[in-house]
Amino acid sequence: MKFGKTYEKTLQDEHIPTEWIDRSIHYKLLKKKINQVVAELHERGIDQAIAEQHVNYVYKFTANDKVVSPRLIEISPDDDSEIDNISLNSSVIQQHKELILNKDRVFFQELYDQHRQMNKLMSLEEKKLEQLIAGFAAVVKKLLDQKKKKDVGAWREIFAIYMEFKLDLSREFNLSKFEAFVQHLQKTKVLSRLKKDNLKMFDTFHQLNYSLLQFLTFKNLNKVALRKIIKKFDKNTLLKSSTDFTRLIESTNSNQLTLISGNSIEQIICTDIIKILPQLDDYLCPICASIAYKPIRLACSHFFCVRCLIKLQRQGENKCPLCRDPHLMYVTDQNLDTQMMVFMEENFPEEVKLKRKINDKEVTDETLKALGYNPNRPCCIM
Ligand SMILES: [Zn+2]
Ligand SMILES: [Zn+2]
Incomplete structure (x- = not known):
């Protein structure tokens, strides 16, 4: 399938909001604008000379008050490298001939505007996401501050499964893995253990992940579309624009999309x-x-x-079995770390309950043994 079609299909499949799609890179529309540049080169009778490499053109861009000015500079066919040293203000540029086209400005202006719109939207959306993340972190903290920590064990289990799923968008751009995670939770029945408030908290967690995935998917798709359309321009027109146009949009449209874009979802949730x-x-x-x-707790x-x-x-x-510090002789019930014991009972109620059961059984068995009974032998009437 051609990229333009795949791109549009993915935007649809990933349920990207319509108002986002409106402000995305419009790959197909831009492709049509490239065709107009190709037609212009043909009408002017320049395409043949470029194709046969009698002449060679490289773009240099500037942008002033959101208006892009492309300059198409003729360089000698055997010397690509010299263009890197040309600054638009330098006198060197005067020695080079320039080719002035009409349709290329339309294309680059359109692409520049679309990219700017998209970046602006992403910047706003990123702020919303940061608030969502901070909000959820606060809810988790509130849960932990309660004396009776309802469902904390279930939450730990949910997060552990979440980590196992490694929802890393630097490698994958779809929601299917996240949906598999939710399905898995439903199968393990961990969600049915959540009480009302916590079930609501899970909805928030779900929404947060969904929004994050959508954001990163959209951002990554646009990044690919942008790269592809610039490449397409160079391929179809045989003019060289990619290096300098990429530099232009990176320098003028760069914003602070670093927090989320640099990290995988897993990292954000973990940290x-x-x-x-x-x-x-x-x-x-x-x-x-x-x-x-x-x-x-020993003295060490x-x-x-x-x-x-x-x-x-x-x-x-x-x-001490860990550091060989000689303090074991002082161990009695008296030096229980009661504070830690309370903390563990509050935070790991299920684990403590299970351990207590095992512990109590051991004590009973030992007592019985001391009294001469074998606890493992079935009781039988003689
Ligand atoms: Zn020790
Ligand atoms: Zn132990």
């Missing part, structure tokens, strides 16, 4: 949102590799489950 949420990895006991239950500041440390003590170990 601004997911990092606020406490991560289980930071609260694991290095001995049993699950959440530190009734955590004891390393922490472990109280039972894991007591078991070590029973084996005659008296040093």
Whole structure:
């Protein structure tokens, strides 16, 4: 399929808003304008000479008050490189002949205006997105500030799956991966665990991602269209415009589209949102590799489950298993890190509950064993 068609189809398929499409690069329309330049060269009888490389032309552009002035400078066919050194104000340019066309100005002005419109729109949209991201980050923070952190486990799971999906727009320009992520969430039933408020929060998260994807898709599509249309001009007219026109739009239309365009969605969500949420990895006991239950913090500041440390003590170990600091002998129920224990109960309620169950079973088994029962042998009546 030709690029013009693919481009229009993608804009449609990705549900880009109509008012955005209106302000995008109009590839097909610009292509028609290129044909007019080609026709003009033909009518003037210059096309043949250019095709046979008897003459060689290179563009130099300036823009003043949004009006583009292209100058088409004749250079010797065997010396492309000299044009790079020509500045429009220099006297060197006077030594070169110029070709004045009419239709080329129409094309470049149109392209310049379209690019400017598109950039202006993107700049506004980017500000809106930044607000959306900050707003969502604030909602996550509010959830964490509550004493009873409803659904925090479910959220952690959602974010973990989200990271696994690696929604990176620097490589892919479509919504299908994001839709696959949402479908996967529905399958794992994690969404059905969310209470009313949090379900609303998920809608916001969904909307945010959708908007981000749409923004980046649109931006990337336009970038490709712009590059292609400039290339097309050079290919069809055999005049050289790409280097200097790219320089012109980069210098005059450059705006601050750096925050979002430079990053993948994954990075944005990770930096601004997911990092606020406490991560289980930071609260694991290095001995049993699950959440530190009734955590004891040693003098060296390393922490472990109280039972894991007591078991070590029973084996005659008296040093911290991580740094070999000799503080283990002081381990008792008295030096529980209660603050951390409360924090973990609030932030990892499901993990703590599971660990408590395992812990309680171990204690019961040990007590039974001490009393002479084998807890693993089925009970039978003799
Ligand atoms: Zn442990
Ligand atoms: Zn230590």
